[in-house]
């Protein structure tokens with residue numbers, strides 16, 4: 388990428404943030420008191436976008452499958468949950484503090500920014516060596532840093548009137564663990580057989596050292612997670628459709644990263660045949676999510692699968708693939724798809740004393756299933772969708788090229804001018820359509836300004852009510868991307884819109 392393209396890309400992030408603030412999509416929380424970084428609120432447009440995105444995920448993962456059920460777990464959990472999961476001991480990020488101004492930085496991000504190289508999988512010792520070798524100083528005051536230390540990312544709280552070890556609880560840093568702690572009860576009530584999945588959408592909290600890139604890295608965010616349980620001896624027992632195996636993506640394997648090669652384009656069939664992806668169930672869920680991200684409008688050329696290098700693998704994982712997106716600041720994780728093995732169920736069995744195995748009636752034996760976990764951030768996906776959809780045309784027209792499935796408003800209903808008879812007719816049309824399609828009515832300001840407001844929030848269609856409407860009951864239907872217009876009878880609108888969507 389040349390310098391000019393880079394500048395355009397960098398500018399895009401600022402433009403997307405600006406759009407979020409200007410149009411009430413997402414903005415810093417507690418703004419009137421001066422916000423703390425890493426916390427955000429959704430405005431009226433953003434909350435619709437979030438609901439649509441979550442609905443699309445839930446339908447695709449839970450409602451459309453007979454072998455996945457959902458839960459919604461508590462946000463604050465007893466400390467033993469997080470001791471068992473390994474988070475108390477190892478959910479850490481590397482931290483350095485400036486000796487002069489006492490600002491704290493996440494060491495790997497700091498080095499990435501200074502040296503413009505990826506720090507994925509680089510350990511504390513190597514980070515220290517890089518800081519020493521390149522004499523990296525505080526970007527704010529030029530001061531020297533303390534040695535790299537580890538910093539635990541979990542938020543603590545005490546529940547009840549006494550603050551002691553017994554009342555210590557944690558705000559969950561991921562939704563996944565609730566699925567493991569609820570495993571036995573869900574199994575008993577849903578009567579599912581292996582392989583099956585439990586899904587959850589909800590809040591997660593991480594005391595990130597340096598929240599950055601708007602909502603990409605926040606301290607309070609939402610996750611959409613699926614834990615899919617499989618008999619460990621049957622990790623390859625799944626039929627993947629030929630068309631799916633033929634899908635192509637970029638793959639960035641451990642070997643490519645270790646040898647400083649570029650990512651390569653290949654299809655999933657090749658990735659499986661050559662053992663690049665370890666098991667068929669892992670490939671199955673990578674494909675399913677590749678398709679889901681495509682279905683919500685993310686361009687495939689901006690996605691790639693990056694395998695975690697050995698030093699980077701979490702303590703519970705035998706194999707992890709990140710589904711990366713090509714963000715304005717480089718390729719970064721949008722979703723992680725891990726093989727968590729039987730680590731979590733075994734740990735929780737050990738710490739709670741409750742047997743979390745599955746009794747296989749056919750094989751007449753107890754099994755502790757393996758787990759494939761696709762884990763996605765809601766806000767990170769929203770940011771990705773916005774970056775991917777943000778479009779500027781030469782005439783400086785701005786619009787979000789959103790897929791109608793997730794567009795916050797599907798249809799704008801607009802009287803051409805603020806005249807009583809036009810407004811009356813427009814409201815009549817709005818009331819006739821509002822039950823069929825999420826629409827918004829706006830009569831304020833020039834028609835051009837109203838079109839651009841709806842273009843900027845990605846509304847795919849707009850209808851305008853003018854004087855001809857009063858004569859012949861037709862309206863103009865305008866398309867967001869090419870601004871083409873056609874005349875449609877009011878009585879045909881429902882059918883027309885459902886065909887378009």
Ligand code: ATP
Nearest residue numbers: 593602603604605608720721722723762763764767
């Ligand atoms: P990163 O390497 O970017 O810190 P992670 O590997 O810690 O991410 P996971 O623990 O795999 O992330 O979490 C799963 C998903 O949750 C991520 O792919 C991302 O979409 C989302 N996520 C994680 N941390 C944050 C955060 N601080 N803010 C917003 N989304 C997050």
